[in-house]
Amino acid sequence: MTRRVAVTGLGVVSSLGVGTRAHFAGLREGRSGIGPIELIETQGLSVPIAAEAKAFDGAAYFSKSELMMRDRVTQMALVAGEEAMAQAGLASGTAAGADGAQAQVDEALGVRSGVVIGTSIGGSQTVDEQYRLLYGERKNRVHPFTVPRLMANAPCSHLSMRFGLMGPSWTVSTACSSSNHALAQAFQMVRSGAVDVMLAGGSEASLTFGVLKGWEGLRVMAKDACRPFSKNRSGMVQGEGAAILVLEDMAHAQARGADIIAEIIGCGMSSDASDIVKPSQDGAARAMVWTLKDAGINPEDIDYINAHGTATAVNDSTETAAIRQVFGVHADALAVSSTKSMHGHCIGAAGALEAAATLLAVRENLIPPTINYEEPDPECDLDVTPNTARERQVSVAMSNTFAFGGLNAVLAFRAV
Amino acid sequence: MSDQDAVAQKVIEIIAEQTMLEPDQVALSSTPEELGIDSLGLVEVVFAIEEAFDVSVPYNANDPSESDFDITSVSAVVEGVKRLIAEKG
Numbered sequence: 424m425t426r427r428v429a430v431t432g433l434g435v436v437s438s439l440g441v442g443t444r445a446h447f448a449g450l451r452e453g454r455s456g457i458g459p460i461e462l463i464e465t466q467g468l469s470v471p472i473a474a475e476a477k478a479f480d481g482a483a484y485f486s487k488s489e490l491m492m493r494d495r496v497t498q499m500a501l502v503a504g505e506e507a508m509a510q511a512g513l514a515s516g517t518a519a520g521a522d523g524a525q526a527q528v529d530e531a532l533g534v535r536s537g538v539v540i541g542t543s544i545g546g547s548q549t550v551d552e553q554y555r556l557l558y559g560e561r562k563n564r565v566h567p568f569t570v571p572r573l574m575a576n577a578p579c580s581h582l583s584m585r586f587g588l589m590g591p592s593w594t595v596s597t598a599c600s601s602s603n604h605a606l607a608q609a610f611q612m613v614r615s616g617a618v619d620v621m622l623a624g625g626s627e628a629s630l631t632f633g634v635l636k637g638w639e640g641l642r643v644m645a646k647d648a649c650r651p652f653s654k655n656r657s658g659m660v661q662g663e664g665a666a667i668l669v670l671e672d673m674a675h676a677q678a679r680g681a682d683i684i685a686e687i688i689g690c691g692m693s694s695d696a697s698d699i700v701k702p703s704q705d706g707a708a709r710a711m712v713w714t715l716k717d718a719g720i721n722p723e724d725i726d727y728i729n730a731h732g733t734a735t736a737v738n739d740s741t742e743t744a745a746i747r748q749v750f751g752v753h754a755d756a757l758a759v760s761s762t763k764s765m766h767g768h769c770i771g772a773a774g775a776l777e778a779a780a781t782l783l784a785v786r787e788n789l790i791p792p793t794i795n796y797e798e799p800d801p802e803c804d805l806d807v808t809p810n811t812a813r814e815r816q817v818s819v820a821m822s823n824t825f826a827f828g829g830l831n832a833v834l835a836f837r838a839v
Numbered sequence: 840m841s842d843q844d845a846v847a848q849k850v851i852e853i854i855a856e857q858t859m860l861e862p863d864q865v866a867l868s869s870t871p872e873e874l875g876i877d878s879l880g881l882v883e884v885v886f887a888i889e890e891a892f893d894v895s896v897p898y899n900a901n902d903p904s905e906s907d908f909d910i911t912s913v914s915a916v917v918e919g920v921k922r923l924i925a926e927k928g
């Protein structure tokens with residue numbers, strides 16, 4: 424059985440704001456969500472900026488007892504999931520659930536629905552806080568919910584519990600590609616007929632002292648701004664957030680009269696099998712080629728690519744070369760952009776937040792920009808939509824993720 | 840041996856350890872390329888230098904030429920470390 428796969432819901436938490444409306448507004452305006460770190464103590468950090476979701480406060484959505492059991496990575500996933508399911512019209516209610524009256528999907532659909540969530544680090548705030556107690560303060564015990572809070576599958580499990588989704592559910596961890604892998608697997612599950620609905624995307628809340636020191640150690644962090652594809656780019660900027668999509672059998676969505684945001688038409692996955700940090704042009708190119716084959720389309724059919732575009736020296740030149748390798752002369756007709764310039768690199772949530780940006784492009788025929796673009800780089804010579812969003816017909820768009828460890832996942836979306 | 844030479848000797852030891860060479864195979868005039876040190880290897884060398892001398896080296900692997908720390912040769916690294924030690928007071 425091969426079915427078409429509709430996107431019928433979207434929810435977002437990012438440094439551009441809470442909710443899809445805020446995320447989209449930031450992307451349209453070319454607004455930067457990157458700024459001085461405010462949510463944690465910065466003494467001892469040599470990189471003082473990040474894309475913190477400053478507007479997100481879990482206490483606004485969850486009771487005290489719920490917060491005790493939910494790391495920020497789970498809180499963000501639940502709030503994004505709530506918005507996505509409400510938009511899809513499948514279940515809606517308060518995330519806090521204080522009144523116990525949360526809407527869930529009916530049981531018949533619940534057993535035909537699952538959850539796949541990408542996260543690279545999982546409950547890193549829990550890890551950070553509890554390690555600080557043990558090693559810093561020499562405490563002898565940690566919070567009793569440490570394990571259920573920190574486990575990487577906690578966001579997936581809480582979404583499953585919240586909405587009564589009882590089908591195949593799991594967590595994917597492939598660094599920067601985590602949520603594209605999650606979306607790709609969810610897409611394949613719906614397409615194959617294994618399920619009717621999948622809640623899929625990613626969440627990352629790893630702007631903790633320990634994790635940021637780890638990134639500092641690699642010496643690939645920018646200290647002022649994220650400038651993808653610009654010759655003066657100086658590295659990546661870490662971010663946090665979550666984006667959750669509802670993927671649904673097209674016939675099922677049409678039968679119930681759902682608003683269909685867009686269609687996912689293909690995915691491609693590959694491994695560089697070469698280096699643990701340095702990306703490979705061939706690996707990236709193969710993931711894009713497989714996506715085109717999987718979708719049954721030609722390179723000329725693609726209008727827009729939401730690039731991985733991390734703003735490291737090597738990613739952006741390698742990705743440019745890979746796009747040229749795959750698209751040939753059509754590469755110069757493509758609109759390309761890296762929205763990481765605005766919402767930062769949200770690692771395990773990156774693919775999902777960029778899927779949201781890609782949905783904006785196909786839904787509104789608007790290319791979100793690559794902001795902070797200052798100097799052309801001959802090695803990054805695509806049309807990267809510098810600094811200002813641009814109107815353009817977008818029928819089919821692609822979203823790239825290429826992870827540390829060489830694990831690549833690419834998705835193709837089509838306007839409906 | 841002067842303190843100055845001690846700095847050079849320690850930097851050479853660190854680079855020798857990273858490149859799996861004998862210290863006498865690492866010349867002050869050697870470049871990272873000649874020694875077979877790639878960008879990730881340089882990150883490790885910088886880390887070892889920071890630990891050994893208790894300094895913070897302003898090095899960005901994305902654009903070494905734009906960093907405030909010259910890594911084009913062993914002697915340049917030694918001079919940079921001496922400057923950082925002096926600035927530390």
